[in-house]
Amino acid sequence: YVGDIFGSALAAEGIFAFAVESGFLGILLFGWNRVGPKVHFFATLMVFLGSMFSAVWIVVANSWQQTPAGYHIVGHGMEVRAEITDFWAMVFNPSSVDRLTHTWLGAFLAGSFLVLSVNAYYIRKNKYLEIAKPTFKIALTVALISSLCQLISGHSSADGVAKNQPAKLAAMEGHYDTSAAADMYLFGWVDNKKQTTTGLAIPGGLSFLVHQDFKAPITGLNAFKPEDRPSQVNAVFQFYHIMITIGMILIGLTVYASWLWWKGKLFEKKWLMMIFVWSVLLPQIGNQVGWFTAEMGRQPWVVYGLLRTSDGLSKNVKAEQVMFSLILFTLVYTTLLILFLYLLNKKIKHGPVDYNTKDPIDESSKRDNPILEHDGQH
Ligand code: HEM
Structure with missing residues (x-):
């Protein structure tokens, strides 16, 4: 099709x-x-x-x-x-520019937080400091800019969803009333059977974000026929809120670290370096839950408004065959992931190598920065 x-x-x-x-x-x-x-x-x-x-x-x-x-x-x-x-x-x-910007920024966050994590690990161990500290600062700059821009880009994406996929927006905030002001939840739980959403919310927050008016009505899920709206409302709600929470934590972390840098105290707090070591997981989770929000929120459509997921099935492929290929994909990718983590961990533990000789850098000597050495600055 x-x-x-x-x-x-x-x-x-x-x-x-x-x-x-x-x-x-x-x-x-x-x-x-x-x-x-x-x-x-x-x-x-x-x-x-x-x-x-x-x-x-x-x-x-x-x-x-x-x-x-x-x-x-x-x-x-x-x-x-x-x-x-x-x-x-x-x-x-209508959604490609917003989605591309958001996806690119998500990738910049994943990359910069990986660099932050590896170098925070070296800094904690007091190793390769001549390389680790400047690299950490470069990555922090990218992470700070990307996390702030991600908030702006996410807001623009949500505006687009409000215009183009209102049922998805309603699911993201668990908003059922056909046409009423909608709250913005910080966290909560949706009961799709009872059509209730409970949690901590800013009253009229979603209305304000979309229409700059706390009382403006937002089209709710009940404005759509049950067969035309997502059924996994709580899942969409949770994935969306996990993404936003992660976005806010990344902003908090990078703004705080940049402030310490400005004060000349960036590398003094060991606990902060420990948080940065583990922070590598956050953008990875953010990207996954972001895609879950976008794709589960699009249901029941493969192509929005044109082709239903149920019509996208091939009658010639049996459920067991789909299950078999899914299991196979899961096995192959899990093996690749384990191999990737094993090799990455080995490389990180091994540390940087000398640019010319390919030997591990001898920390006791002055030749511990291959890049500087190559430029003849040692
Ligand atoms: C800071 C607040 C954030 C807001 C307001 C926000 C908003 C949104 C919205 C509304 C969507 C759905 C777009 C659609 O279905 O058309 C979305 C999707 C997505 N988000 Fe976020 N987001 C935020 C943070 C993040 C962060 C921190 C990451 C990753 C590190 C991320 C990664 C993604 C990804 C990968 C998608 C799926 C691709 C897309 O549809 O753009 N988001 N986000």
Whole structure:
């Protein structure tokens, strides 16, 4: 049904982004002492740009599912399918810019908090300080800017959801009344059977965020037929609120650490470094629950308003076969995750290596910063 749309966006990803990414990844990983530092840095930048570009196409395809545009429907019965009529309207569909910005920032947060975590670990252990402290500061700058921008971007996404997918917005805040002012919960619980939401809320908060008026009505779930709205309201509510809570913690943490930096006391608090070591988990969880919010909130549609999830099933594929491939995927990815964590942990424990000799850095000598050494600054 949507092969024509997905096909073009994913083909663009394969041709433009994967090629750039994979080519330069080879130089990034295996080129340390085969190419000069400038070429190596260029390769690093290209991997970064390639993965940003890769995100464009996959997020465009997903956004088209959420807010379809630039297409018409052709064919009848089993042959029916969506065909692109305007490529750029498809690319810039109503939610793609917001979603792409939000996804990119989520990735910057994941990356910068990984760097913060590794270097906080070294700082706590009093190791490789000449590299760890400046790297921590660079990562903190990226993390601070990204976490503040993520709040602005999230607000803009929520505005878009209010316009384009009102049933999703209502589920995100557990708002049932057909047309009444809506609260903004800090945390809570939704009982979908009783249609009640309990918790700590700012009265009229959602109305204010969307319409800048605490009393403005917001369309609630009961304005939609039961078959046209998400059924897992509490799950959407919880995932959404976990994401926001994480967003706020990241802001608090980076603002506080930046203030300490300004005061010249950033590395004095061991407990703060410990929090940074574990903080690597937060953006990872934030990204997962963000996608759960977006995708579960989109139900019952595969393509919003066009194709129901129940109609997206292939009659030829049996439930057991779907289950089998899901189990297989889970096993393969769990194995890869364990391997990744094992290797990452080994690399972190091993510490940085000398740029020229590939030997572990000898901390007792002065040659503990390969980059400075290469530039002849030692
Ligand atoms: C700070 C407050 C935040 C707000 C107000 C916010 C708001 C939103 C909204 C409204 C959506 C649903 C968009 C849609 O379905 O069209 C969303 C999705 C998402 N969020 Fe957040 N978010 C925040 C923080 C974060 C953080 C900290 C992360 C990750 C580190 C994150 C990652 C995501 C991801 C990956 C998605 C799915 C992609 C998308 O639909 O944009 N969000 N967010």
